[in-house]
Amino acid sequence: MQQIASRNPVDAEIAQLASLMLARTDELTDLVLNRVAEEFPLYIGMIAPDLLHVTIKDHIHFAFEPISRYMPPDARPAAASGRDRAMEGIPLTVIMDGYRIAFGVLWKELATAADSVGLSTKAALRAASEVMDTLDAFTRESSLAYKEELRYQARREEQQRAALVQALLEGRLDDTNVWEAAELLRLPTVGPYVVIAARVPNAGEYGLPHIERELGGMGIDSAWRLMHDVEVGVAHLPRPGDQFDLMVTALAAEGTGRVGVSPPYDHLLSTSQATRLARIAMRGAQERRTVVVFGRDPLSAAAASAPDIMPQVADSVLRGLDGLADEDRTLLLDTFGAWLDSDGSAAEAAKRLFVHPNTVRYRLRRLEERTGRLLANPRAVAELSLAYEIDCALIAEVGTGG
Known part of the structure; x- marks a missing residue:
């Protein structure tokens, strides 16, 4: 009391009131608990x-004990409570409602205690301000700690999901734990599935930044793993007949680089093999066809399947173009590609290239002369087509740095 007497009279009244409330901690705890119930x-x-009883008691103690010593409230229990409630999965709105009810009870009891000791008007106003400041501090600290815990949980879950996707892609799961992994990855346990591989612009950057959300909007669940050179996802297609082409269209619209898609498969244990096929398809993608589905475009897949041998195959077919200037060589091959994409029609290829059909025919004759392969010969067309796909893939590799 000697310490209180040495203070400002209003401070002393507030400290005395806080001491009265502190002495009733157990009683107030029960009142709050009953009101919440x-x-x-x-x-x-x-x-x-x-x-809950311990939590309420701690809050009351740390709210009034510092004030009784002329200090601001200590919001540490609020932060601890916020973290704990987040770990228990209790919604933040529920916690805030709890604080509202609790402080309503405490404010009523505080007003009664103030009236019983004849608190001055100034002290009463200060007491009201202290209560509001305490409520603000407690809810703020609880909310901040709650959100920080959620961020921590999200990081942990993302790390866990990434590790599981990696294990799935590498075939390191067996029959026992693959279904547990599917549950944690929020993937159905029954296929069909596809693997998607997208070249990333740079290490640490996404190849398909928004694709999980885009596919989710189509009813396609997916789980993804970002690696240094590629972003790989496992997607579940409950209605492949309706969803597959929509998915490919979304991949083409979303991606800025090459994307490969595996054929559909039914068992998650086949994911590692599907990953290899998706990567091969990705290597076969080019500027004119950025998304390649393995099996739908065999030439692109074949051109990318053996990167140590295929350049030699292309060189043996296209060696006759070596004496041309780069621009002229590109012109002939681009014309051939347009002719292929136009089902062998010079007129349609001309429309694609914005030139006269005779110009297309002239360039194709030059290609025949240089390579010694006639386009009227199906075997020659097959050889030129494969060499063309290999050449496009090599150019794409150089353009993306890998």
Whole structure:
């Protein structure tokens, strides 16, 4: 009391009031607990009664004990409570409702205590301000800690998901744990599935930044793993007949680089093999066809399947073009590619290239003369087509640095 007497009279009254409230900690705890049970029984069902009792008691103690010593409230229990509630999965709105009910009870008891000791008007106003400041501090600290815990959980879940996707892609899961992995990855346990591989612009950057959300909007669940050179995802297609082409269209619209898609498969244990096929398809993608589905475009897949041998194959077919200037060589091959994409029609190829059909025919004759392969010969067309796909893939590799 000697310390209180040496302070400002209003401060002394506030400290005395806080001491009175502190002396009633057990009683106030029971009052708050009962009121919460009456107004918000859902809250009681979410937290063990003993734990809730301890939490309320700690809040009351740290709210009034510092004020009794002329210090601001200590919001540490609010931060601890916020973290704990986040770990228990209790919604933040439920926590805030709990604070509202609790401080309503404490404010009423504080007003009664102030009236019983004849608190001055100034002290009463200060007491009201202290209560509001305390409520603000507690809810703020609880909310901040709650959100930080959620961010931590999200990081942990993302790390866990990434590790599981990696294990799935590498074939390191067996029959026992593959279904547990599917549950954690939020993937159905029954196929069909596809693997998607997308070249990334740079290490640490996404090849398909928004694709998980885009596919989710189509009813396609997926799980993804970002690596240094490629972003790989496992996608589940419940209605492949309706969804496959929509997915390919979305991949073409979303991606800025090459994308490969595996054929559909039914068992998650086949994911590692599907990953290899998706990577081969990705290597076969080019500027004119950025998304390649393995099996739908065999030439592109074949051109990318053996990168140590295929350049030699292309060189043996296209060696006759070596004496041309780069621009002229590119012109002939681009014309051949347009002719292929036009099902062998010079007129349609001309429309694609914005030239006269006779110009297309002239360039194709030059290609025949240089390579010694006539386009009227199906075997020659097959050889030129494969060499063309290999050449496009090599150019794409150089353009993307790998």
